[in-house]
Amino acid sequence: MTSDSASPGSSTEAFVARHARRNFVFNVIDGGVFWFGLSMVSRYTVLPLLIERLAGDRWMQGLIPTILNTGWLLPGLFLAPIVANQWRRKPMLVASTLFERIPFLMIGVMLLVWPGAPAWMLLGGFFALWTVHSLAAGFAAIPWQDFIGRIIPRARWGLFFGAQTGFGGALGVGGAAIATYVLATQPFPQSVGYLALGCFAAMIISFAFLLGTREPAIAPGPRQTIVGFWASIVPLLRRDVSFRTYLFSRAAISLSLTGHSFVTAAAIERFALSDGDVGWYTAVLLGAQAVANIALGWLADRWGHRQVLVLATLVGVVAMVATIAAPASWWFVAIFVMIATAQAGYQICGLTLLLGFSPTTERPIYIGVANAVLAPLAISGPLACGWLAEVTSYDIMFWALTLIGIAGAAVLGWRVRLPAHP
Numbered sequence: 001m002t003s004d005s006a007s008p009g010s011s012t013e014a015f016v017a018r019h020a021r022r023n024f025v026f027n028v029i030d031g032g033v034f035w036f037g038l039s040m041v042s043r044y045t046v047l048p049l050l051i052e053r054l055a056g057d058r059w060m061q062g063l064i065p066t067i068l069n070t071g072w073l074l075p076g077l078f079l080a081p082i083v084a085n086q087w088r089r090k091p092m093l094v095a096s097t098l099f100e101r102i103p104f105l106m107i108g109v110m111l112l113v114w115p116g117a118p119a120w121m122l123l124g125g126f127f128a129l130w131t132v133h134s135l136a137a138g139f140a141a142i143p144w145q146d147f148i149g150r151i152i153p154r155a156r157w158g159l160f161f162g163a164q165t166g167f168g169g170a171l172g173v174g175g176a177a178i179a180t181y182v183l184a185t186q187p188f189p190q191s192v193g194y195l196a197l198g199c200f201a202a203m204i205i206s207f208a209f210l211l212g213t214r215e216p217a218i219a220p221g222p223r224q225t226i227v228g229f230w231a232s233i234v235p236l237l238r239r240d241v242s243f244r245t246y247l248f249s250r251a252a253i254s255l256s257l258t259g260h261s262f263v264t265a266a267a268i269e270r271f272a273l274s275d276g277d278v279g280w281y282t283a284v285l286l287g288a289q290a291v292a293n294i295a296l297g298w299l300a301d302r303w304g305h306r307q308v309l310v311l312a313t314l315v316g317v318v319a320m321v322a323t324i325a326a327p328a329s330w331w332f333v334a335i336f337v338m339i340a341t342a343q344a345g346y347q348i349c350g351l352t353l354l355l356g357f358s359p360t361t362e363r364p365i366y367i368g369v370a371n372a373v374l375a376p377l378a379i380s381g382p383l384a385c386g387w388l389a390e391v392t393s394y395d396i397m398f399w400a401l402t403l404i405g406i407a408g409a410a411v412l413g414w415r416v417r418l419p420a421h422p
Contacts, residue, residue, distance in 0.1 A: 012150075015216040023151040023213050028164045030209040035168025037202030039175030040195040041104065043068070044339065045282040046179060048264040049275060050126065050192050054119045058265065058394070062386025063127060065261045069378035071134025076142050076371030081229040083368075089143040089150065090215045096140035097210070101203035103129040103136075104196045111193030122189065142371070146363050149355050151215055161348045162297015169290025169344075175202075176286045180279030188275065233369050243357045243366070246416045247373045250350060252408025253313045254374065255381040257346055259320045259401040260339045262385065263332075266394040271329040281336050288340035296345050305349040305356070306416060312345020313409040320398040320405075356418050 041047060043064055051060050083089060110125050152160045178198060183191050237244045264281070267273055300308040319338035322331060358366035389397040 012216045019151070019214045024156070024160060026209045026213050027148065027151070028160070028167055030206045030213070031164035032167030032171055033202050033206035033209070035165060036171035036175050037104070037199040037206070039168070039172030039282070039286050040179050040198045040202075041192070042176075042179070042282050042285065044260060044285060045264050045278050046183075046192060046195060048261065049183075049268070049278045050189065051123070052265050052268050053188055054123050058262075058390040059383070059386035060123075061262055061265045062382040062384075064130070065258055065382040066379060067127065067131050068134045068137075069382065070375075071131060071136070071138045072141055073138060073371045073375040073378055075135065075138035076368045077375065078226050078229075079139065079142050079368065081226055081365070081368070083142050083146065088215050089147040090213065093140055093143040093147055094210065096136055096143070098207070099136035100133055100140055101200060101207065103133040104200040104203065108193045108196035108200060111189045111196065115187070115190050115193070142367050145351060145355065145367055147215060149363055151213065159297055159301055161352060162294050162300070165344060165347060166290050166294035166297065169286050169293050169340075172286030173283060173290060176279065176283035179282050180276060183279040184274075184276035191275065229365065229368060232365065233372055236365070236369055237373070240357070242417050245411065246353060246357065247370060249408045249412035249416060251374055251377050252404050253309070253346065253412070254350075255377055256313065256401045256405025256408060257316045257342060258382050258385055259398055260316065260343065261382065262389060262394060262397065263319070263323050263335065263339065266323060267326075267329065267332050269394075270326075273329060277329070281332055284333050285336040285340050288337040289344050292341040292344035293348065296341070297348050300349055300352065305352045306412060306418065308345050309349035309353065310409045310413045312342045312349065313405050313412075315345070316342030317402040317405040320402050324395045324398050353418065
């Protein structure tokens with residue numbers, strides 16, 4: 001068996017170059033098959049359908065992104081210095097991501113074994129398991145982001161993330177076709193249960209490719225405690241003005257694009273969509289995302305990641321304006337194409353811009369600081385959006401998020417500049 005560590009005397013760069021092709025391919029497959037699994041339980045279509053059918057409360061739609069954002073960001077508030085003190089990221093990543101995948105097995109079993117349980121019980125079980133998934137994703141997030149930064153050469157970041165999510169999107173078209181068929185032919189909520197089991201099966205396959213990745217051992221920088229990490233947040237933000245401005249713009253953009261999580265519920269409410277319609281929109285979303293991920297990854301490496309994120313944000317706000325104006329349900333084909341494009345740009349460039357701000361040894365700290373700054377709004381924002389839709393209307397909520405997105409794109413486009421790191 002080949003060791004994961006670089007041999008004594010060999011440079012990190014040589015180790016990365018020697019395993020670059022293997023790591024690129026294995027991690028494209030890992031991420032692609034992982035996203036294929038998620039495509040069957042899309043948080044933009046299938047999960048909102050589950051909540052709408054079981055509850056119908058607008059504010060409850062906001063719990064899906066709120067729990068996900070909380071789980072994704074909160075562990076980073078104390079995990080960053082722990083990750084930074086390790087020679088490798090893979091052991092922590094492997095342990096965390098296993099618990100990111102198991103909840104979908106449990107969701108599937110719950111909906112298939114107890115389909116007639118009271119709605120509040122199914123909702124409680126779902127949100128409890130969604131919380132476990134989200135927290136595990138958060139524990140995996142910092143080691144995974146730095147893990148990719150270590151094993152993929154900087155010049156190929158855009159291509160890698162575009163290829164990974166593009167491959168996942170291409171597979172996701174098949175996943176969406178499965179979702180469309182299952183939602184149209186199986187009774188509710190068993191239909192969602194079958195899809196959750198399919199998601200878990202795909203995630204186990206992707207896990208095998210993650211295990212096959214080879215990571216270099218890199219000596220950590222000066223040891224830092226959790227208290228030291230918290231104490232370093234304000235000085236870092238004062239020192240790195242461009243990074244601080246980037247976080248402000250990214251927070252606004254993230255809040256704005258939260259509106260996409262409410263589009264399916266708004267469409268169901270306005271046009272009385274069937275479960276099969278939701279499956280069809282899932283296919284449109286994922287097919288468009290497959291193309292957008294590859295195209296925008298390629299474009300970002302040539303035109304610039306900042307410029308592509310600005311473009312993606314503007315496309316995302318147009319999707320919300322179109323949702324307000326839509327006179328018929330067929331408009332949502334184009335709307336979900338725009339949502340796919342916006343989310344692809346945000347996922348690719350939001351991460352690569354963050355990685356671009358920090359030198360290698362400080363990358364976990366920068367990621368942790370970003371989590372600390374973004375967490376409050378990312379956690380409270382979706383709930384606030386759900387509350388606004390509940391007390392006013394979806395249209396007013398979409399207009400408010402459109403203005404926030406335009407402001408965030410303007411700041412990113414005119415005020416943020418990336419440093420030059422080797």
